[in-house]
Amino acid sequence: MEKIEQILEELFMIEPELKNRSIEIRQVVALMLKERPQAEISPDFFNELRSRLMDKISEQPQLVVKKFIWPVMALTSASVLLLVIVLNNNYFSNKGLLSSQIYVNSLSDNYFGKIGNDNQKEMLINNTSNVSAARGVSVNTIPPMGVSKGLAVDQKMMIPDNPIKYKMIYQGDEIKLSDSQGAVYRKNKHNQSGQQLAKQIQKLSFGFIDLKKFANTKLDSLSLKEDRPNGYVFSVNLENNSFSIYQNWEKWSQASETIKKEELPDRDKIIKVAQDFAKQYKLDLNLYGQPQMIEASKMAIADYQSGRSDYGPESATIVFPLIVDKQFVYSNDGSIDGLTFEVDLRRLVVVNASGNFSINLEKSNYELESDSQKIKTALAKAVQDGYEVDGAKEIEVILGSPKKILTKIYQYNAETNENYELFVPALMFPVINQVDGYYQKQVIIPLVKDLADSQPSLVR
Amino acid sequence: MEREQSGFLEYYDQYFKKVYGFVYRRVLSRETAEDLTSEIFIKALKKWPGREMVSGAWIFMIARNLVIDYYRTKKETTDIETVFDLAGPINHLVDVANRQSVEKIKTAMGYLSARQRQIVMMRLWDELSYKEIAELLEQSEASVKMTCLRSLKTLRSYLPEKDFIALVIGLIILN
Numbered sequence: 001m002e003k004i005e006q007i008l009e010e011l012f013m014i015e016p017e018l019k020n021r022s023i024e025i026r027q028v029v030a031l032m033l034k035e036r037p038q039a040e041i042s043p044d045f046f047n048e049l050r051s052r053l054m055d056k057i058s059e060q061p062q063l064v065v066k067k068f069i070w071p072v073m074a075l076t077s078a079s080v081l082l083l084v085i086v087l088n089n090n091y092f093s094n095k096g097l098l099s100s101q102i103y104v105n106s107l108s109d110n111y112f113g114k115i116g117n118d119n120q121k122e123m124l125i126n127n128t129s130n131v132s133a134a135r136g137v138s139v140n141t142i143p144p145m146g147v148s149k150g151l152a153v154d155q156k157m158m159i160p161d162n163p164i165k166y167k168m169i170y171q172g173d174e175i176k177l178s179d180s181q182g183a184v185y186r187k188n189k190h191n192q193s194g195q196q197l198a199k200q201i202q203k204l205s206f207g208f209i210d211l212k213k214f215a216n217t218k219l220d221s222l223s224l225k226e227d228r229p230n231g232y233v234f235s236v237n238l239e240n241n242s243f244s245i246y247q248n249w250e251k252w253s254q255a256s257e258t259i260k261k262e263e264l265p266d267r268d269k270i271i272k273v274a275q276d277f278a279k280q281y282k283l284d285l286n287l288y289g290q291p292q293m294i295e296a297s298k299m300a301i302a303d304y305q306s307g308r309s310d311y312g313p314e315s316a317t318i319v320f321p322l323i324v325d326k327q328f329v330y331s332n333d334g335s336i337d338g339l340t341f342e343v344d345l346r347r348l349v350v351v352n353a354s355g356n357f358s359i360n361l362e363k364s365n366y367e368l369e370s371d372s373q374k375i376k377t378a379l380a381k382a383v384q385d386g387y388e389v390d391g392a393k394e395i396e397v398i399l400g401s402p403k404k405i406l407t408k409i410y411q412y413n414a415e416t417n418e419n420y421e422l423f424v425p426a427l428m429f430p431v432i433n434q435v436d437g438y439y440q441k442q443v444i445i446p447l448v449k450d451l452a453d454s455q456p457s458l459v460r
Numbered sequence: 461m462e463r464e465q466s467g468f469l470e471y472y473d474q475y476f477k478k479v480y481g482f483v484y485r486r487v488l489s490r491e492t493a494e495d496l497t498s499e500i501f502i503k504a505l506k507k508w509p510g511r512e513m514v515s516g517a518w519i520f521m522i523a524r525n526l527v528i529d530y531y532r533t534k535k536e537t538t539d540i541e542t543v544f545d546l547a548g549p550i551n552h553l554v555d556v557a558n559r560q561s562v563e564k565i566k567t568a569m570g571y572l573s574a575r576q577r578q579i580v581m582m583r584l585w586d587e588l589s590y591k592e593i594a595e596l597l598e599q600s601e602a603s604v605k606m607t608c609l610r611s612l613k614t615l616r617s618y619l620p621e622k623d624f625i626a627l628v629i630g631l632i633i634l635n
Contacts, residue, residue, distance in 0.1 A: 007584065011612070014605045028616045029584065036585045039484035045494050046476055049501060053472060056505055 004029050102287060102324060102359045111364035112186050115411060115422065115448050163392035168379045168443060172401030175372035182368045182425035182447060185324060188360035194218040194238035241359065246352035258312040259346045261305055267293055274318040274341035277350040288320035288339050295441050315342045315351055329406045329423050334440055337408060368425060368447045375427065378445050397435050399443055402427035407444050424448050467511040472501055475519050482520060482586045486527050500526055517595035524596065568618040576611040583608050
């Protein structure tokens with residue numbers, strides 16, 4: 001009777017007028033239910049079929065590790081395990097656990113707390129000073145941003161004979177800051193990939209031990225080694241969703257000669273090596289943009305070709321830039337973040353490739369700086385707050401119109417004692433003049449309020 | 461996404477009864493229903509994409525296709541919508557008691573279109589939700605609901621009055 005009432009209730013919701021004929025409809029429904037052919041289930045049949053299905057499941061190819069070969073298998077077992085998982089479960093299919101995706105979890109405004117706390121500032125100061133070294137000039141001639149407030153003062157830095165001071169001159173269009181709010185992304189450190197893969201591995205039959213007896217397991221990393229000439233090692237870190245592929249050095253002969261200038265391949269050819277490698281291993285590149293060579297590699301090649309340097313570069317780095325919210329992400333060393341390939345210039349092969357196979361992000365909106373004057377002040381402060389030397393020669397660095405990007409910064413959480421990686425909205429100003437000794441190609445100003453107007457250390 | 465096969469056995473435990481009933485009511489033979497149900501779950505295991513990836517209608521899609529194949533093999537019909545052709549010979553292995561049961565409503569059911577019959581059967585006999593039926597028949601949920609309603613009205617009109625009264629009295633006595 002309860003079933004009849006439920007069905008009638010559904011029907012009355014579709015057509016309320018039907019309630020006037022509820023007796024007739026009730027009778028039809030009741031009749032239909034009464035005359036329903038009764039499917040009596042045989043418990044034996046249920047159990048037999050269940051057993052058959054269990055057999056079918058266990059018939060799947062399994063790894064049986066023999067006791068006597070256990071020590072030898074230590075290295076390669078992970079490879080076979082991975083292979084079994086791939087074969088049986090399509091683990092790496094587009095919808096699989098390790099598929100290439102960005103997962104974004106939206107949170108309330110200002111969720112990550114204040115961005116730009118003292119600890120973070122100090123970290124950024126140190127990072128920035130590390131990357132501010134000028135090519136061919138003493139490290140100390142480049143203003144180490146904010147260093148006057150940090151360790152460098154106590155260390156009595158050596159003053160070079162011909163100190164140089166750089167001055168940022170903005171010559172771009174009027175800076176328009178239309179967005180009062182912007183999304184800040186935080187990398188979520190806690191992911192389930194390791195636990196889920198561990199579950200799969202525990203189902204495999206190891207002859208000498210029952211892995212199912214282990215509780216609350218987690219797989220941290222996995223590696224797969226190609227046992228062939230010129231083979232590679234694939235390694236995946238499930239703690240941070242990263243992977244790397246690198247040459248299995250046991251299977252590669254060592255290069256002996258330095259590449260000659262005339263043998264240096266052109267940029268497109270080097271990029272194609274990375275592209276072909278990605279294609280060969282079916283690396284999913286859907287999180288990434290068009291590949292490009294990093295500035296340091298471009299310069300190293302150019303310097304060698306022009307004779308400015310006698311050092312013949314052995315490799316060049318190609319980056320497939322990560323795209324988050326339709327924007328590129330720049331690391332705190334000013335380089336673009338993404339999937340990185342190191343290409344051997346002499347042999348035109350990939351030395352290593354590394355990146356993230358998926359990214360778990362938390363997203364929270366923050367108030368952005370809307371005063372363009374403050375941005376210009378921040379640009380100028382990059383020099384004014386730097387290491388001041390009387391009589392230093394001033395060299396102008398001309399900056400063009402900025403573009404919006406995300407920049408990677410770190411935030412320390414005292415409660416969890418952890419550092420978090422944040423992607424923060426920022427403006428990137430290109431350096432448009434050739435400045436001897438200054439090799440940063442852009443200056444980045446974060447747009448989150450408080451960071452923009454008080455963090456010269458963030459300017460690169 | 462987790463794709464573990466142990467999840468399949470849980471799924472089997474959950475859906476076995478409904479799937480078996482679904483098949484049985486279309487073949488009206490215990491032996492055939494068991495054969496087909498076995499085939500359905502073995503096929504489902506081969507295709508198993510993981511518990512999170514399957515909707516409520518997923519296993520019934522496999523079941524429906526296999527029932528169609530069964531009837532095609534038997535060359536009794538080529539269309540699932542005419543499977544429940546109460547006027548025609550179904551199968552010599554049909555369980556007699558249930559055949560008598562469906563005979564009572566076969567005339568009225570005969571006035572319904574094949575699609576209407578399917579929807580009524582799926583909702584009232586197989587206890588599939590409107591959403592599941594909609595997915596299975598690739599129609600909108602609203603359309604399925606409306607069709608079910610109209611079908612029941614039609615059934616009421618064509619059920620012979622005397623048979624109907626007799627059945628209702630019987631129902632009252634039984635309840």
